Amino acid sequence: MDSTSRTPSERSRLYKNKDKDGEELRRRRNDASVELRKASKTDQMMKRRNIDLAAGDDDEDVALGDGQQQASGKVLSPLRDANNVLANASIDDICKAMKSGSPADQFAAIQACRRALSKERHPPIDEFVNRGVLPELVVALTKPANHQVVFEAAWALTNIASGEAQHTRAVVNAGALQPLIELLNSEHLNVAEQAVWALGNIAGDGSELRDRAIKAGIVQPLLRLLQRVSRDSAIAASSSSSGSDNSISLLGNCAWLVSNLCRNKNPPPPASAVLELLPAMAALLQAPHKEVVQDTCWALSYVTDAVNDLIGQVIASGVLPTLVALLDHTEAAIVTPALRTIGNIVTGTDQQTDTALAAGFLPKCHRLLLHNKPNIVKEAAWALSNVLAGSQPQIQQVIDNNLIPPLIGIVINGDFKAKKEATWALTNMVTGGDEAQISYLANQNVVPALCEMLSVQEAKIVCIVMESLTALLSLAKKYNQADDMCIAIEGCGGLDKLEALQEHENPRVYEMSLQMIEEFFGNDEDGGGNESGAAAAGDGAGQMMFSAPTDGNAPAGGFKF
Incomplete structure (x- = not known):
């Protein structure tokens, strides 16, 4: 089945709060990993050094x-x-x-x-x-x-x-x-x-030569060397010895070798070797040298990406608090792999995600979503998309940390890759949130942001946006406010974009746009949705404000646009 022709229930399998299909869950992260390695010359240089x-x-x-x-x-x-x-x-x-x-x-x-x-x-x-x-x-x-x-x-x-x-x-x-x-x-x-x-x-x-090195017995001699050089480095640092530079250089190269023993995932590195290396990685993450920390963060990102079963072991190693603290680092080269590792962790089970949230991840995200490096913004939005794919209490924590407004801002004004990740985050919230949470999202002026993405070239993005708009319209119709929601969509140009999509080359896009127009924007009596006949007021820009339903009944006063 083409990815753009998924039904809402099928698409929901992409997120961990649904069927928890591991392969589907990791699909987007794998794509992002490949993209990152292709785009980053620095990361490519980590593979080879002359x-x-x-x-x-x-x-x-x-x-x-x-x-x-x-x-x-x-x-x-x-x-x-x-x-x-x-x-x-x-x-x-x-x-x-x-x-x-x-x-x-x-x-x-x-x-x-x-x-x-x-x-x-x-x-x-x-x-x-x-x-x-x-x-x-x-x-x-x-x-x-x-x-x-x-x-x-x-x-x-x-x-x-x-x-x-x-x-x-x-x-x-x-x-x-x-x-x-x-x-x-x-x-x-x-x-x-x-x-x-x-x-x-x-x-x-690559994986083959990496595994040959592991099979040849590289891990234990490397661990002994790390222990030796860490001791010598500490002694040299305490005595201001001239040998400290050499110890730091060797420690950095050992961290780089560890990262290469963990990278590549077709197949992933042997879990037994990774488990042997994990204590060393936890120790290297505490090193006072940024190159060592950077390579160690990449190693942990590879481990949490390639071997899903090891996410729990990485958490158990005690590295999460340090990784969260590194999100405040001044060096983007350290923030990026630390954020990637945490993003991988929150693709795990709800319990693993809870551990990352308990370590203080969400309060760091507001600054990351406003970072001057587009790639960090994209990574932060991607990580939040996985949190918002989780349980409703996790969604509520994102709301409580006031992270929805910057996500909406990214969809409207951000770099295109970040816009896509932020769109996934918002649509995940519509898919998994309760009515009060979805109503909060609508109150944050999400309709113009979603309508902004109706004109992108990727059919998959267009489809998930239409699914979310349909869900918002359906909720509004439940409380006799569909007409008001339609006015909001029309006011920001969304209806024009939906009509244009009926010329789209993708059949699924055409069918969904046609269905939305017929169901919610038709001229028949049942099409509008505002069965109460209340006058709808709009500002012409699609901005809306409405009360969140809390008890399953229409909120007093209804939606307010």
């Missing part, structure tokens, strides 16, 4: 003692002469030297390979891969006696894995996965961090 040379890092490398490292975490080669020999060598000469039996030549070749892959805007990944350097780099990972060789090889593999999907897969197929995981246990933190970079690129490639 490590460029630090500013000012030229070919004249500075010799460093064993175990010593720069603030960037990159250990440079003490073999200056060998490096200079190959600094301007061709790719063929570099590959030839890498396959020689001389340790010095091999090291110089590996470093020259890494430099070539790091410096150029379009690194010659294919050229090196096609010349068979991957097995040599993988073998170099297994030489713990010289951790600088290991570091350079891991760096080169990281940048190869940052290329296209076939390059990442070639790194894994060459046997690099297991040695890189073992390097997470390295006593040299710069080597461990380089392994984290490489593994992050592999895990971020």
Whole structure:
């Protein structure tokens, strides 16, 4: 069945206060997730990272003692002469030297390979891969006696894995996965961090390589490394040690790797692995570094999106209060994934939604609906659409927090994507609210906002708007006020739009518009709905005010427009 031809009862299955169909419930969130990842270059960069040379890092490398490292975490080669020999060598000469039996030549070749892959805007990944350097780099990972060789090889593999999907897969197929995981246990933190970079690129490639990394045993070594670096970071911070920058960098890269182990959902990550990582995510969310918090929020958003059964586990981990507090953060890059995670949580059961509301989510939403970032406005409206799809007490909490007026304002004046989400929110309220709540909605001047969306191109949106207008008209007719509601719709141009929809190419749109006009705007005696014959007054703009019915009877004085 075409989505635009759903009946109201069928459409109601999209929302959790109805049949609680999990697949239908998640449909719109999945679409939004794909759209977000396609639209956001920042999020795309989270999948892959090519490590460029630090500013000012030229070919004249500075010799460093064993175990010593720069603030960037990159250990440079003490073999200056060998490096200079190959600094301007061709790719063929570099590959030839890498396959020689001389340790010095091999090291110089590996470093020259890494430099070539790091410096150029379009690194010659294919050229090196096609010349068979991957097995040599993988073998170099297994030489713990010289951790600088290991570091350079891991760096080169990281940048190869940052290329296209076939390059990442070639790194894994060459046997690099297991040695890189073992390097997470390295006593040299710069080597461990380089392994984290490489593994992050592999895990971020897609579900298959992510799962291969998990199956190969990445989780436990990563958790041990996180525990180690968190301890070192705290010690360094308390002593103002020069190593604190390195600890922060490694902690950030570990958080990024965690996020890539949680992302992608066809299939989703193994629940057992996610459960092992959840305590670490809860701890990382408390880090005083925004990059760490940002990546952790994305990881939690992926978990709550891909694995519905884990929403309860995420709540149990205690992260909700922190996520709600992060909605006040000054950085939109943190607000966005925190809001997305909470939005995912409120697509769960009514009890899970209640937990988010009890954590103080709704009071934060007023500012989010007025945010200067359109995407945050859209995300907030989407999250509220799921709350308004819940129980009537949850709908009442949205009303009590005065969030309906800004939602209506978004439909009238907002960015188009936000307008659509706000429209879903308002129509959900019409679908699931009681008569008093629907009457409140009408009192907030919702008719002009809904009529505004009758002229959009998406047939699905037009249909849900007509369903909601029909529900409002039916309620008004119940209390002998349909004529007044018709005047409100006509006064804001809604009737003209309904008539225009009879030329719509979608059959369902045509049928619904025709039915509405015949039932409520016809000239026959039964068509109007105001059976009392009371004079209807309108201001020509569709604004309306009426009393909310509370006991099932017509309110005293009737609707007041």
